Amino acid sequence: MATLARAVNVPKSPGILRRHCFGILVPGALALRRPAPAVPVNPLPIQFVRDDPGIANCRRRNGCKRITANHGPCGCEPPASLTELGPNSQELGLAAKPLDYYYGHRDFLDHFFFVKSHIFKLGPNIRPYSTRALDQHRNQTSATSVSSFPRICASRKSAPLLPEPGVSAPNTPVSVPTCTRMPSEDFDGDENIRAQSPPKMEYSNTQEQQVQVQQVQQSYLPYYQPPRVSNLLQYTNRPQRSSTSYFARARMVSMAPGSVNRTSLHPHGVQPREHTEIEQELHDKAHIDYDRVAIIQHPSVAALYEDALVYETGTAITSSGALTAYSGEKTGRSPQDKRIVEEPGSKDEIWWGPVNKPMSPEVWRINRERAVDYLNTRNRIYVVDGFAGWDVRYRINVRVVCARAYHALFMRNMLIRPKPEELVHFEPHYTIYNAGSFPANRFTTGMTSSTSVALNFAEKEMVILGTEYAGEMKKGIFTVLFYEMPVKHNVLTLHSSANEGKNGDVTLFFGLSGTGKTTLSADPNRALIGDDEHCWTDTGVFNIEGGCYAKCVGLSAEKEPDIYNAIRFGSVLENVVFNPETREVDYDDVTLTENTRCAYPIEYIPNVKIPCISDHHPKNLILLTCDASGILPPVSKLTPETVSYHFISGYTSKMAGTEQGVSEPTATFSACFGQPFLALHPMRYAKMLAEKIQQHGADAWLINTGWTGQSQSTGGKRCPLKYTRAILDAIHSGELAQVEYENYPIFNLSIPKSCPGVPEAILNPRGVWKSSDEDYLESAKALAIKFQENFKKYQDGCTKEVIAAGPQI
Numbered sequence: 053m054a055t056l057a058r059a060v061n062v063p064k065s066p067g068i069l070r071r072h073c074f075g076i077l078v079p080g081a082l083a084l085r086r087p088a089p090a091v092p093v094n095p096l097p098i099q100f101v102r103d104d105p106g107i108a109n110c111r112r113r114n115g116c117k118r119i120t121a122n123h124g125p126c127g128c129e130p131p132a133s134l135t136e137l138g139p140n141s142q143e144l145g146l147a148a149k150p151l152d153y154y155y156g157h158r159d160f161l162d163h164f165f166f167v168k169s170h171i172f173k174l175g176p177n178i179r180p181y182s183t184r185a186l187d188q189h190r191n192q193t194s195a196t197s198v199s200s201f202p203r204i205c206a207s208r209k210s211a212p213l214l215p216e217p218g219v220s221a222p223n224t225p226v227s228v229p230t231c232t233r234m235p236s237e238d239f240d241g242d243e244n245i246r247a248q249s250p251p252k253m254e255y256s257n258t259q260e261q262q263v264q265v266q267q268v269q270q271s272y273l274p275y276y277q278p279p280r281v282s283n284l285l286q287y288t289n290r291p292q293r294s295s296t297s298y299f300a301r302a303r304m305v306s307m308a309p310g311s312v313n314r315t316s317l318h319p320h321g322v323q324p325r326e327h328t329e330i331e332q333e334l335h336d337k338a339h340i341d342y343d344r345v346a347i348i349q350h351p352s353v354a355a356l357y358e359d360a361l362v363y364e365t366g367t368a369i370t371s372s373g374a375l376t377a378y379s380g381e382k383t384g385r386s387p388q389d390k391r392i393v394e395e396p397g398s399k400d401e402i403w404w405g406p407v408n409k410p411m412s413p414e415v416w417r418i419n420r421e422r423a424v425d426y427l428n429t430r431n432r433i434y435v436v437d438g439f440a441g442w443d444v445r446y447r448i449n450v451r452v453v454c455a456r457a458y459h460a461l462f463m464r465n466m467l468i469r470p471k472p473e474e475l476v477h478f479e480p481h482y483t484i485y486n487a488g489s490f491p492a493n494r495f496t497t498g499m500t501s502s503t504s505v506a507l508n509f510a511e512k513e514m515v516i517l518g519t520e521y522a523g524e525m526k527k528g529i530f531t532v533l534f535y536e537m538p539v540k541h542n543v544l545t546l547h548s549s550a551n552e553g554k555n556g557d558v559t560l561f562f563g564l565s566g567t568g569k570t571t572l573s574a575d576p577n578r579a580l581i582g583d584d585e586h587c588w589t590d591t592g593v594f595n596i597e598g599g600c601y602a603k604c605v606g607l608s609a610e611k612e613p614d615i616y617n618a619i620r621f622g623s624v625l626e627n628v629v630f631n632p633e634t635r636e637v638d639y640d641d642v643t644l645t646e647n648t649r650c651a652y653p654i655e656y657i658p659n660v661k662i663p664c665i666s667d668h669h670p671k672n673l674i675l676l677t678c679d680a681s682g683i684l685p686p687v688s689k690l691t692p693e694t695v696s697y698h699f700i701s702g703y704t705s706k707m708a709g710t711e712q713g714v715s716e717p718t719a720t721f722s723a724c725f726g727q728p729f730l731a732l733h734p735m736r737y738a739k740m741l742a743e744k745i746q747q748h749g750a751d752a753w754l755i756n757t758g759w760t761g762q763s764q765s766t767g768g769k770r771c772p773l774k775y776t777r778a779i780l781d782a783i784h785s786g787e788l789a790q791v792e793y794e795n796y797p798i799f800n801l802s803i804p805k806s807c808p809g810v811p812e813a814i815l816n817p818r819g820v821w822k823s824s825d826e827d828y829l830e831s832a833k834a835l836a837i838k839f840q841e842n843f844k845k846y847q848d849g850c851t852k853e854v855i856a857a858g859p860q861i
């Protein structure tokens with residue numbers, strides 16, 4: 053009998069059914085069962101009722117209903133005698149080991165009942181009981197009260213009795229006589245519907261037991277009706293409050309597997325099942341109510357499309373087959389609301405300040421609980437497992453638990469997708485609880501808004517409240533790697549894209565959001581390694597992600613064919629505007645946000661390098677800046693010192709939309725071109741980079757993909773993409789290294805006098821400056837001063853050569 057329940061495929065807990073089923077009151081337990089046909093027997097009075105406060109407490113706390121030797125309402129003893137279970141009940145025997153639960157699938161529990169390790173076959177005199185009534189009772193009585201039960205039960209006196217196994221079913225379907233529970237109550241909404249099929253009996257126990265079980269199974273058969281599509285249609289079309297016979301209902305609910313439209317059906321279908329490892333883990337670690345909430349694990353793309361379309365406002369399929377989703381009010385990251393939990397393990401490492409604001413463990417607990425509470429109110433939540441990091445030596449197992457199909461598909465695209473066998477027994481190192489549709493409590497101490505993006509390095513968890521912008525998850529994991537890689541592995545994490553030439557030469561493109569990492573790394577002549585997040589190890593470079601997250605503003609097939617063509621089935625568009633009839637996306641429409649995006653699996657880019665890893669050290673480092681002042685040259689060649697200077701400075705413009713509240717390009721110094729994601733002090737990364745450059749001798753370039761001719765606000769133009777591409781081609785072909793260079797005054801930069809495919813005039817910003825020389829000089833000096841002011845906070849940690857590599861006025 054070792055795993056009796058397992059053998060018959062009984063779920064560990066019946067809570068899945070609890071709002072929708074009838075229960076049976078038995079000593080110390082609530083067993084669930086379905087309504088069964090009435091049989092012509094005289095109902096006997098309820099004989100044994102004992103409310104077990106343990107059940108109520110346990111359920112109220114966290115939905116836990118398991119009974120183990122030391123868990124839950126384990127005080128309940130097996131009934132003193134079989135008469136307590138009613139005439140004709142029989143004890144079948146003992147389970148070989150104590151069953152850790154005694155709830156089960158309702159069909160099974162029509163006939164069996166477990167208390168600890170004792171297994172009983174039920175007699176006829178156990179009155180089916182509404183779990184709702186039981187809840188009601190619990191609310192009315194705190195202590196054990198036998199007397200009130202009959203009263204409540206009387207209100208349910210119409211509930212049919214369980215037929216004694218072996219009693220043949222009536223020939224004609226019998227309606228539940230005066231039952232007031234309508235389908236909408238029993239099977240409300242879209243969940244918690246289970247088949248009414250007989251239990252599968254696969255005992256491997258004694259012959260006697262097998263015979264008994266077969267008898268039970270036989271007695272069941274007359275009640276079972278195979279599914280018919282017409283019944284489902286009938287059901288879905290009929291008014292919610294019409295009365296329905298038991299048999300009709302039985303057929304209706306058994307329809308789930310035949311339908312792909314799960315609008316009103318439980319997504320798990322109809323087969324009774326055990327709790328999966330994932331469900332168990334979520335239950336144990338986070339009190340996710342695995343019986344009430346359908347936990348959809350590793351959903352397919354198609355399933356996520358269906359759910360997003362059915363349940364999420366603003367989702368649609370675009371003409372190219374992508375799913376487009378709306379992220380609500382927040383259409384960019386919320387850096388002001390990012391917090392790191394202050395805990396002893398990481399406290400001394402973290403770069404505390406405006407980027408990493410501390411959160412107390414107490415506030416963390418409150419927010420986490422709030423997120424879990426929210427997830428527990430959902431009908432369904434999604435679990436997506438994936439890896440961060442293509443190098444198996446360093447990869448991190450990430451689990452995403454979220455309420456929106458859009459978020460699940462986003463992270464399915466952005467994480468490295470495990471092979472099916474890697475998903476079996478997947479053990480997450482980090483877990484994201486995304487309850488972004490639900491706000492944080494603004495009045496919790498330390499909270500300044502209703503948005504919270506919090507990371508806890510001790511618990512290895514991330515909790516998101518009050519923002520549905522999917523980019524928070526990807527950048528949250530990035531921060532994890534900015535912490536874990538240098539601290540634990542001496543590996544350098546970089547906000548950069550990467551690609552590889554045919555002869556294995558690797559280029560890294562560093563840059564803050566909107567500077568061109570994604571656009572420029574998608575190059576038809578080079579294999580893409582990754583578009584945004586990388587690590588530089590002792591053997592080469594690896595991508596952290598399994599997907600790309602491209603900006604879509606102004607996207608066209610002509611300018612960016614690879615990205616344009618990657619927007620197809622499986623890709624997730626965010627906040628784009630589309631024609632409701634043709635479903636064509638208008639990439640120029642920024643009504644919802646400038647930060648329109650698309651997340652797609654990396655293999656959607658034609659010449660991608662899978663696995664996204666190179667065992668070559670980078671040959672070229674490109675520091676991308678998007679200078680809105682029009683002062684920095686389109687390309688400059690950097691010395692190791694100027695690389696350090698500009699890497700630490702991270703001068704660029706924040707582009708509109710990527711961060712909440714930024715509505716036009718805004719000059720900023722973002723250390724390491726990724727300040728919002730850094731966990732440690734920027735100098736730690738800068739030192740590691742300097743060492744690597746010294747060790748591997750990479751060439752380095754500063755490329756301005758921003759404005760030229762004038763500032764953005766005074767009529768300058770963004771450097772045409774074709775020129776930036778031509779500069780990159782010349783770098784990769786080696787031609788740019790061969791041309792003549794001149795000094796670019798004030799900024800101390802070495803700029804080429806010519807570049808194949810680029811008009812010479814634009815190479816020196818002074819030459820194309822549209823207004824006066826004085827105006828140019830004033831603008832250049834103003835920018836240089838900003839550099840110097842910003843660098844003051846880092847100069848203590850730098851050599852004098854690095855300091856001297858910056859602008860000099």
Ligand SMILES: Nc1ncnc2c1ncn2[C@@H]1O[C@H](COP(=O)(O)OP(=O)(O)O)[C@@H](O)[C@H]1O
Pocket residue numbers: 563564565566567568569570571572583584601602603604605606757758770771772773774776
């Ligand atoms: N010269 C240029 N170089 C790179 N990108 C440019 C250039 N001019 C305009 N762009 C636009 O700027 C945006 C850069 O975004 P993206 O490549 O996603 O940046 P990142 O990956 O760094 O966040 C794209 O929308 C691209 O079309």
Ligand SMILES: C=C(OP(=O)(O)O)C(=O)O
Pocket residue numbers: 385523527564565566569584601710
């Ligand atoms: C997603 C982001 O980064 P990027 O624009 O570099 O893709 C972001 O900064 O939110």
